[in-house]
Amino acid sequence: MTSRVLLVSPAMSVSARQARFDDDGPLDDAGAARARAAAGSLPSAARVLVSPGVRCRETAAALGLAGVPAPELAGLDVGRWRGRTLEEVGAAEPDAVGRWLTDPEGAPHGGESVRDLCGRVGRLLADARALDGRTVAVVEPEVVRAAVVGALGLPLSVFWRLDVPPLTVTELSGRAGRWNLRLGRPLPTPQETG
Template sequence: MTSRVLLLSPAMSASLRQARFDDGGSIDGSGAARARSAAGTLPSAVRVLTSPGVRCRETAAALGLDGLQVPELAGLDVGRWRGRTLEEVGAAEPEAVDRWLTDPECAPHGGESVRDLCGRVARWLAEAQEWEGRTVAVVEPEVVRGAVVHALGMPAAVFWRLDVPPLTVTELSGRAGRWNLRLGCPLAAAEAD
């Protein structure tokens, strides 16, 4: 049995444009329009899931998907940095940001470490590998990074070196305890802009 998991990153939002730690804001008008233009382009799925985050739920809705929220697919908990820009945090706490970006065990913001997030996503993927058929999951970019780190058996230190553009699909297909990976496929209609 082969399980297929399509991880779809959310549409553009003001937070993404400003390099702001997720503040629970909505996708912006252009992001919503791009998602609506791609509605119907994803292959059919046995199950549709979303991160609990607002932008993931809104992206799913704009794509015409009715997904079940899964807490294990939540974005990285950045604690007290939530809502602040990377520039603001870097100016106020440069050493903490440097440690956070280079040490996957570090969580100076009081939230979750990159290693913890990667472990959470790996546990979810172990469960997903037992599912028959295709799963579409609209998830935050850091969940996609965590899945790629796990699927390829890479060290968590490479996490921040993986770019995940908005409205791209990363496909995992797995069986027998192993995943194959297809990276960053843009949704067909979203390319028309």
């Protein structure tokens, strides 16, 4: 039995362009158009899950995916930093940002630590490994990072060193008690596949 989990990162949003801690804003026009152009490019799946964030829900809809909301796949809770830019927070709280980026157990923003996020996503992966077939999940980039860290047994210190571009697919395939990884590939548009 092989379980495949395709993690799709959301298309570009205004918040992402501004390096803003997610404020649950919508996709920007270019991101929505790119997602619509990639509709139909994913293989069929036994299960489709969607992170509760607006940009993940909008990306799934633009891709033509009718997914089940999955609160356990929510992005990292950044507490009181939500909606602010990294530049703003860095200027106001440089030590806190430094701690947050280097200590996986740190949550100076009053939200969730990287360790907690990785644990939450790790539990979902453990459940997914027991399922046969393909799962497609449209999730925030930090959920993709947490899944890769957990699947490969990487130290939590590498979390922030994993880049997850918008509208890419990272594939995990599980069999024989372990996961294999296929790194983020862009979703093709019909012009690229034809």
